[in-house]
Amino acid sequence: MDTTTSVRRPHRALESSATQSTVRESNLALVARTLFDSPEPLSRADIAAATTLTRATVSRLVDDLLLGGIVVEREKTAGTPGRPATPVVPHNRLCALGMQVNAGFTIVRLIGLDGALIAESATTGDLVGSDPATVLRELGRTARRLLEGHLQTRRLVGAGLALPGLVRSGSGLLLRAPNLGWTELAPAELMAAPDLTAGLLVGNEADLAAVSIAYPTPGRQGPQRDFIYLSGEIGIGGAAVLDGRVMAGRHGWAGEIGHVCVDPDGPPCPCGSRGCLERFAGSRVLMRAAGLEPDAPVSELIEAIEDGSTAARAAVDAAAAALETALVSTINLLDIPEVVLGGHLGRLGRYLLPRVQAAVRGRAIAGRFDGPVVSVDQHVTTDDAAPAATGAAVAVLNQVIDNPAAWLG
Amino acid sequence: MDTTTSVRRPHRALESSATQSTVRESNLALVARTLFDSPEPLSRADIAAATTLTRATVSRLVDDLLLGGIVVEREKTAGTPGRPATPVVPHNRLCALGMQVNAGFTIVRLIGLDGALIAESATTGDLVGSDPATVLRELGRTARRLLEGHLQTRRLVGAGLALPGLVRSGSGLLLRAPNLGWTELAPAELMAAPDLTAGLLVGNEADLAAVSIAYPTPGRQGPQRDFIYLSGEIGIGGAAVLDGRVMAGRHGWAGEIGHVCVDPDGPPCPCGSRGCLERFAGSRVLMRAAGLEPDAPVSELIEAIEDGSTAARAAVDAAAAALETALVSTINLLDIPEVVLGGHLGRLGRYLLPRVQAAVRGRAIAGRFDGPVVSVDQHVTTDDAAPAATGAAVAVLNQVIDNPAAWLG
DNA sequence: TTGTTTTGTTTCATCACAAAACTTATAACC
DNA sequence: GGTTATAAGTTTTGTGATGAAACAAAACAA
Numbered sequence: 001m002d003t004t005t006s007v008r009r010p011h012r013a014l015e016s017s018a019t020q021s022t023v024r025e026s027n028l029a030l031v032a033r034t035l036f037d038s039p040e041p042l043s044r045a046d047i048a049a050a051t052t053l054t055r056a057t058v059s060r061l062v063d064d065l066l067l068g069g070i071v072v073e074r075e076k077t078a079g080t081p082g083r084p085a086t087p088v089v090p091h092n093r094l095c096a097l098g099m100q101v102n103a104g105f106t107i108v109r110l111i112g113l114d115g116a117l118i119a120e121s122a123t124t125g126d127l128v129g130s131d132p133a134t135v136l137r138e139l140g141r142t143a144r145r146l147l148e149g150h151l152q153t154r155r156l157v158g159a160g161l162a163l164p165g166l167v168r169s170g171s172g173l174l175l176r177a178p179n180l181g182w183t184e185l186a187p188a189e190l191m192a193a194p195d196l197t198a199g200l201l202v203g204n205e206a207d208l209a210a211v212s213i214a215y216p217t218p219g220r221q222g223p224q225r226d227f228i229y230l231s232g233e234i235g236i237g238g239a240a241v242l243d244g245r246v247m248a249g250r251h252g253w254a255g256e257i258g259h260v261c262v263d264p265d266g267p268p269c270p271c272g273s274r275g276c277l278e279r280f281a282g283s284r285v286l287m288r289a290a291g292l293e294p295d296a297p298v299s300e301l302i303e304a305i306e307d308g309s310t311a312a313r314a315a316v317d318a319a320a321a322a323l324e325t326a327l328v329s330t331i332n333l334l335d336i337p338e339v340v341l342g343g344h345l346g347r348l349g350r351y352l353l354p355r356v357q358a359a360v361r362g363r364a365i366a367g368r369f370d371g372p373v374v375s376v377d378q379h380v381t382t383d384d385a386a387p388a389a390t391g392a393a394v395a396v397l398n399q400v401i402d403n404p405a406a407w408l409g
Numbered sequence: 410m411d412t413t414t415s416v417r418r419p420h421r422a423l424e425s426s427a428t429q430s431t432v433r434e435s436n437l438a439l440v441a442r443t444l445f446d447s448p449e450p451l452s453r454a455d456i457a458a459a460t461t462l463t464r465a466t467v468s469r470l471v472d473d474l475l476l477g478g479i480v481v482e483r484e485k486t487a488g489t490p491g492r493p494a495t496p497v498v499p500h501n502r503l504c505a506l507g508m509q510v511n512a513g514f515t516i517v518r519l520i521g522l523d524g525a526l527i528a529e530s531a532t533t534g535d536l537v538g539s540d541p542a543t544v545l546r547e548l549g550r551t552a553r554r555l556l557e558g559h560l561q562t563r564r565l566v567g568a569g570l571a572l573p574g575l576v577r578s579g580s581g582l583l584l585r586a587p588n589l590g591w592t593e594l595a596p597a598e599l600m601a602a603p604d605l606t607a608g609l610l611v612g613n614e615a616d617l618a619a620v621s622i623a624y625p626t627p628g629r630q631g632p633q634r635d636f637i638y639l640s641g642e643i644g645i646g647g648a649a650v651l652d653g654r655v656m657a658g659r660h661g662w663a664g665e666i667g668h669v670c671v672d673p674d675g676p677p678c679p680c681g682s683r684g685c686l687e688r689f690a691g692s693r694v695l696m697r698a699a700g701l702e703p704d705a706p707v708s709e710l711i712e713a714i715e716d717g718s719t720a721a722r723a724a725v726d727a728a729a730a731a732l733e734t735a736l737v738s739t740i741n742l743l744d745i746p747e748v749v750l751g752g753h754l755g756r757l758g759r760y761l762l763p764r765v766q767a768a769v770r771g772r773a774i775a776g777r778f779d780g781p782v783v784s785v786d787q788h789v790t791t792d793d794a795a796p797a798a799t800g801a802a803v804a805v806l807n808q809v810i811d812n813p814a815a816w817l818g
Numbered sequence: 819t820t821g822t823t824t825t826g827t828t829t830c831a832t833c834a835c836a837a838a839a840c841t842t843a844t845a846a847c848c
Numbered sequence: 849g850g851t852t853a854t855a856a857g858t859t860t861t862g863t864g865a866t867g868a869a870a871c872a873a874a875a876c877a878a
Binding site: 015016017018019020022023026027030051052053166175226238240242247248249250251252253254255256257259260261262263264271272273274321325328329330332333334335336337362363364365366367368369370 | 424425426427428429431432435436439460461462575584635647649651656657658659660661662663664665666668669670671672673680681682683730734737738739741742743744745746771772773774775776777778779
Binding site: 432 | 863864865866867868869872873874875876877
């Protein structure tokens with residue numbers, strides 16, 4: 001862990017050479033993305049118009065996608081002069097597992113390539129200090145049960161797992177999850193379900209929740225393309241999304257807004273620093289400061305405020321002030337003037353939004369130019385407590401859309 | 410300026426289709442990058458081995474580069490059995506102008522595709538509150554004089570201009586440069602030298618200084634590929650470089666570390682926030698706090714410290730503390746555990762490095778894993794006061810290397 | 819002089835896509 | 849109902865990129 005300076009490869013490969021099959025892969029991906037990104041079904045001719053490819057080329061590419069079960073044809077639609085078009089739409093036969101382990105629950109979702117929730121299984125329980133092997137083995141069993149009966153009609157593309165901690169990008173190793181008490185483990189192995197977890201995508205909970213905002217359904221970007229996401233949990237996770245891609249940094253740990261310092265003389269943080277945002281706006285800190293049980297639901301906090309509790313009000317104000325400071329710094333650093341609040345921060349939106357929005361507009365450099373927007377994660381208003389599980393599945397499905405050639409084999 | 414929420418285009422083009430000429434462009438760039446990135450001259454066969462292209466293909470691509478004047482053949486090298494190889498190296502006939510306007514000087518440099526400094530012209534003077542039209546017109550004249558006599562043997566690729574302010578990426582407009590007192594102007598037009606400034610690359614001073622660190626010579630990456638750069642001037646500029654690319658953000662303003670908040674109750678900053686890093690570590694703030702003239706050279710500050718001035722010592726300590734806080738937050742946010750100090754911060758390296766390095770290692774999340782490195786910009790030790798001017802030229806030349814097809818026409 | 823080795827070139831086959839002609843399937847109009 | 853107009857999708861042909869393999873060139877070595 002406490003490794004010495006890593007040896008850098010003296011000459012990394014610049015990139016690989018292009019060939020004709022590269023062209024095909026690239027155009028296949030272009031057609032797939034165009035198809036999935038469109039809110040309305042597109043015909044081959046529509047795709048040709050949208051991509052500048054010829055109809056002939058699109059036809060052949062679409063044939064490949066049909067053959068691979070990635071898309072299907074719908075009934076022809078008449079009504080206008082000319083030969084009727086054949087709409088081509090995402091095939092819901094392909095699907096992926098999205099899983100999440102959190103301090104308070106585990107969840108498994110099966111999601112189709114068209115974005116539909118096919119099945120779901122959730123368990124609640126206190127997982128702080130739990131044994132990762134036990135929890136993950138059980139998660140694997142749950143996933144297998146969930147799949148039963150579906151594999152006759154569907155085909156599994158892969159699985160994704162969201163964890164509340166540091167995940168080393170590439171290797172899929174969890175380095176540490178402070179709020180679970182887990183360190184240094186390989187989730188794919190512990191799940192003991194090699195058929196399900198071959199190529200398991202392991203990701204940080206905030207990063208994957210951000211994916212589900214950037215892509216409400218697989219391959220289709222939502223209205224927010226550049227934004228900073230904050231996940232309000234025991235810790236404050238964060239992710240920075242630019243043009244639909246989650247920023248990774250060198251190891252895949254970028255976006256840790258919870259550990260932006262908002263007061264150099266503030267309380268110490270287990271991360272080694274002091275006065276991190278998390279120390280003011282993390283759920284347990286907030287609840288304690290409000291005079292409530294650390295794991296009390298947000299509704300209690302809101303009630304307390306409405307009942308006139310000064311402690312509750314002060315706690316939220318302190319969190320808001322910390323949030324303002326951290327976000328202004330973050331926006332100045334990343335130049336992404338849009339913020340989405342998730343978890344308990346989203347649920348406290350009515351108290352936080354106006355203040356934070358005003359601060360961001362008045363104090364961030366980009367504030368005066370773009371009219372930055374602060375909003376609440378949709379998932380909060382629809383009472384979805386596990387957007388990261390959905391995001392994990394979507395991330396897996398996006399891989400298919402972004403490189404269909406690899407899936408077609 | 411104070412625009413309302415910008416209207417987002419509902420459907421941006423996903424990307425354009427690939428064709429055979431795309432393959433050629435891509436491989437041409439691959440060959441060029443391989444050639445320029447190598448410390449030793451490469452033969453066609455070497456390039457083939459390095460890229461997995463065949464010798465036949467490499468030969469044809471190199472022929473194009475030769476024809477375009479981007480590379481030249483050197484004398485064959487014998488000594489080993491087999492047909493002697495023909496080394497192919499960057500051609501120094503192509504060159505670019507790199508210019509910089511700062512609060513205290515202007516500079517114009519002419520730099521060859523091989524990285525050599527061909528000519529240089531600098532002027533000093535207080536440009537705070539100066540008239541941009543006058544300054545830029547004079548800069549254009551200087552550039553033209555500098556070029557005289559060189560255009561018989563060289564060919565100008567283009568020009569780059571570094572400015573200490575906010576530049577809107579794409580348009581090349583300077584929105585504001587607080588320390589010059591300039592706002593809202595189009596440098597390319599004001600320079601009144603359309604032959605030189607066609608396609609002028611305008612960039613932020615810190616961003617372009619970072620380019621000259623990432624690329625010590627055009628197309629050849631230095632040892633630092635991921636790093637956070639801090640330019641110490643009146644203001645503290647910053648840039649984040651990941652894999653050799655400067656992070657832009659939505660408008661091109663990412664990396665403003667000078668406006669990370671290190672004390673929410675600190676002194677107000679013209680940017681609208683409070684307690685920005687710049688308020689503690691900007692050169693004039695630092696000098697005043699040390700009891701010196703605001704524009705005194707760093708050497709005086711060092712002397713004062715060595716003479717035992719407590720004010721000077723305290724000022725540097727305060728700057729160091731602010732730097733620590735800002736950098737820990739920044740590293741947590743970007744996951745780039747490497748820092749390069751430029752300008753007066755680099756010149757104060759002996760006082761800052763140990764403290765800052767310890768802070769970053771002990772308090773940043775990535776600190777415990779990678780052994781983060783804090784170092785001083787090479788340009789400071791070689792007494793080059795204008796790395797951004799070099800970076801501006803290098804950025805222009807890199808465009809040729811990254812897409813030779815566009816240059817060949 | 820002959821053989822060996824490596825570089826660089828030539829020739830030919832393959833495979834994507836573009837262009838354009840063609841086929842198919844519908845609506846609109848007389 | 850027959851004809852025309854219109855648009856979707858397919859077939860055919862040509863172009864241009866790379867790869868593979870044979871070939872030519874230029875050195876060293878025995």
